[in-house]
Structure formats: C-alpha cells, structure tokens
C-alpha cells in the first residue's frame with residue numbers, strides 16, 4: 193500500500209490543564225475525502241493546527257507521504273504539503289486577488305521591482321488552470337464567501353499542496369453554493385487532491401466523503417468507510433449516547449396572550465415591505481437562503497442597521513431605528529450571525545462576556561462582585577453544557593461551538609423579552625444543538641418571544657410558524673408541521689403547488 197498522504201500518530205496536546213488531544217491520530221490515504229467529526233471541543237481544530245504546522249504536538253508525530261513533517265519554522269515547506277481553508281478568511285481584503293495569490297512571491301523585474309502586469313497575468317492563468325472564474329484585479333474584499341474559498345484552494349494548489357483541509361466549508365453557503373463546492377471537490381479529487389473535511393452537517397459527510405474519523409473527548413474513537421457506518425452509529429460514536437433531534441412543535445398559543453413584537457412596514461436594504469406580529473412565548477422562524485434578506489431583517493429589528501422604512505415595537509415601545517442601545521433597553525437580546533465581529537471579546541473570560549450586558553446583576557452595594565459574576569456565569573455554563581474549566585477561562589480558549597454557547601448565554605443572562613437568533617446552531621455539534629434549542633424552549637415558556645432567523649431545518653423545527661423569504665419577499669408562511677421538502681422548496685423559490 194502506498195504511504196498515507198498524512199498520518200498523525202499518538203498525538204497529545206495540552207493547553208494548561210486542558211488535554212485537547214490524548215494520544216489521538218488519523219490516517220488519510222491518497223485520493224480520499226476523509227471526514228473528521230466530533231462534538232464541540234473534541235479536538236478537531238487542535239489536530240488541524242498540528243497537521244498544518246501551526247502548533248507542535250507535545251507528544252506524537254506527523255508524517256506526509258511517509259516522511260517526517262518539516263520543522264515548524266519552515267513555512268514554505270508546510271505550504272507545499274497542506275493548506276486549510278478556514279471559516280474565517282485568510283485573504284487580505286485590501287489587496288487584489290492577484291496580490292493575495294502571489295503575496296511574498298511576486299515576480300520581480302531586473303531592477304528588483306515588482307512586475308505588476310506579470311503578476312496579474314500569472315494569477316489569472318493560475319485561476320483559469322483551476323477553473324476559478326474570478327478577475328484577478330478585483331479587490332479581495334469584493335469576493336463572495338464561495339469565491340474566497342475557491343481562491344484560497346487555488347492558492348494552496350499553486351504552492352504544490354495536494355492535501356487540503358476544509359473546515360466547515362458550507363457554513364456560509366446557500367444550497368446552490370454548496371452544490372458548486374461539492375462539484376469542485378469532486379473535480380479536484382479526480383485530479384488527485386486529497387481532502388480532510390470537517391463538518392457538523394452529517395448529511396454532507398454521507399454525500400461527499402468516503403472515510404470518516406470520529407474524535408471524542410480528545411481521543412480517536414473510530415475510522416470507517418462512510419458507507420459502512422449508519423447515521424445512528426456515527427452519532428453514537430460522537431456523543432457516546434443516542435441522540436434524537438426535537439420533533440416539530442405543534443402548540444396553540446391562546447388568543448389572550450399579548451402581542452409582544454410588532455414589525456410594521458419594515459423595508460431593509462434587501463427586503464420588500466415586511467410586517468409581522470408575534471405573541472409572548474411564540475417562536476417565529478424567518479427562513480431563507482443566501483440573498484433572501486433574512487439577516488437584514490434581523491439586523492434591522494435589533495437596531496444593528498437602520499431600515500429604510502417601518503417600525504419595530506416591543507411591548508408597546510417603539511424602538512429607535514438603528515439603535516442597539518435602545519433595543520437592549522427595550523429588552524431585546526441577540527445571537528448575531530458573526531460572533532467574531534459582533535459577539536464576543538476573546539481575551540475576556542466567559543464570566544465577563546456573559547455578564548457584559550447585565551452589569552447591575554453582578555454588583556453588590558454598587559461594586560462589582562466577582563463572586564456574583566462567577567455564579568451567574570457558572571449557571572450559564574451548566575445550563576448550556578459549555579465545555580470549560582470554569583467561568584474565568586478566556587473565551588478565546590474555547591472551541592468554536594462552545595463560544596457560540598457563550599453568545600447565547602449572554603443573550604439569555606439579560607432575561608430578554610424578545611430574543612433574536614441568527615443561525616444559532618452554526619458550528620454546533622448534534623448534542624449541543626439539542627441543548628441550545630432546549631434552552632430556547634425554556635425561555636419561550638417563560639414568555640420570551642423568539643425570532644429564529646436561519647436556513648437550518650433543525651433550528652426552524654422549534655418554531656410555531658415560519659415566514660419564508662426569497663429575494664426579499666415573504667413567499668410563504670408555514671405553520672408547524674411543514675415537511676422538509678416544502679420548506680426547502682420555498683427557500684429555493686420553488687412553488688411546489690405549481691410544479
């Protein structure tokens with residue numbers, strides 16, 4: 193058998209008292225598309241940082257094609273072997289695509305000057321070679337997520353790497369974008385590229401991967417051909433238990449329950465006029481794919497953007513358009529789409545992040561009480577099963593999915609009257625999804641109105657009804673009990689009634 197494209201054996205990695213990897217390993221063979229799955233905090237990202245030479249293991253070894261990995265400092269050697277396309281872009285937005293592709297390896301003319309024209313032509317040729325249809329002169333900031341990923345893949349290939357790690361690549365893509373990404377992965381596989389594919393979306397793994405490795409609690413649990421491992425067995429390997437997702441709800445909100453949220457004639461950058469009312473304890477979904485305008489609606493409701501027209505009223509109080517402080521004062525909580533930008537302060541502790549918006553709750557005789565703060569955060573950690581050594585751990589040290597739980601914990605700490613959740617379970621594992629959605633059910637019971645803005649069916653299943661947006665317009669309103677096909681078709685702009 194030819195040597196493995198990459199092999200990590202008996203790898204241990206500790207961060208202080210946290211053991212992120214405990215004698216774990218993986219073998220990826222040439223030409224495979226190999227899935228790596230596990231719960232939040234299982235050690236996947238830590239393994240990626242070791243496989244890409246960003247960190248050294250405390251114990252264990254990595255080999256590529258049977259040869260020892262290069263020293264950490266030799267970045268060029270690593271680039272020739274492996275690249276990871278992360279959810280967060282590694283492209284520099286202020287530079288052009290060409291500059292991003294040839295950064296630090298520009299062709300220089302006789303006087304040592306950078307040959308801009310040649311660089312652009314080389315970049316265009318490289319993009320064409322890998323069928324990436326992007327103008328190399330474009331500023332990178334104008335790329336869509338999909339184009340950015342393709343440019344990053346092309347860059348990796350141009351360094352010679354034939355092993356590419358994709359970290360939750362579909363998280364920010366709509367259905368059509370996912371289809372194109374999968375087609376591209378298929379093409380590249382035929383050209384001999386090997387992939388390690390990290391995702392919490394298990395159906396994707398069944399669609400495009402041939403092997404799967406499961407990590408749990410820092411350890412390797414199993415590696416098997418995808419075709420031989422059914423979904424229940426896969427979930428059981430990830431969680432150590434059986435997990436079933438919540439069934440679609442069906443409940444009647446009594447007519448005497450007061451209306452808590454009124455949105456009247458809202459017009460955002462992308463949406464046509466939208467009005468809705470939701471009662472206390474009601475969970476309303478706003479569904480739609482990329483470009484549907486659903487996130488714009490959420491942002492306008494919580495004051496992150498100023499709508500072109502319309503009003504938002506919470507418990508009879510009309511919110512000042514475009515004012516987050518006013519929305520917070522009115523009792524609006526938000527789990528934003530981009531937790532890196534609008535969510536968390538990574539250097540501060542879990543406790544500081546969770547209590548940021550409720551300073552009055554952690555004061556004693558006018559002074560901040562660390563004890564109260566830690567107690568409040570401790571409750572959030574327990575309720576949302578956040579995997580951490582305690583409330584004082586910096587949020588930046590948590591795994592991605594656990595950071596997402598902190599964002600929800602912070603929104604809940606303020607006992608909101610209206611909770612707006614934007615793709616709340618992105619990057620969250622199956623079991624944690626259940627915990628998060630269960631926490632939403634709890635606040636709903638206490639009378640909070642919830643808006644779930646998402647294209648994830650599991651998120652939308654907890655809603656009493658779902659408004660579906662397509663290209664800025666509400667194209668359907670579905671009562672609980674919808675079928676997956678109906679909802680997906682509506683999000684894609686297909687009217688099943690006329691097919």
Ligand SMILES: Nc1ncnc2c1ncn2[C@@H]1O[C@H](COP(=O)(O)OP(=O)(O)OP(=O)(O)O)[C@@H](O)[C@H]1O
Nearest residue numbers: 207212232233234235236237238589590591592593
């Ligand atoms: N720089 C760090 N400092 C301290 N602890 C860390 C650091 N990086 C990771 N950890 C810890 O190591 C463990 C494994 O984290 P890792 O990010 O590898 O998980 P993951 O499987 O990628 O999770 P997710 O699915 O949530 O992204 C977690 O307990 C995490 O808190």
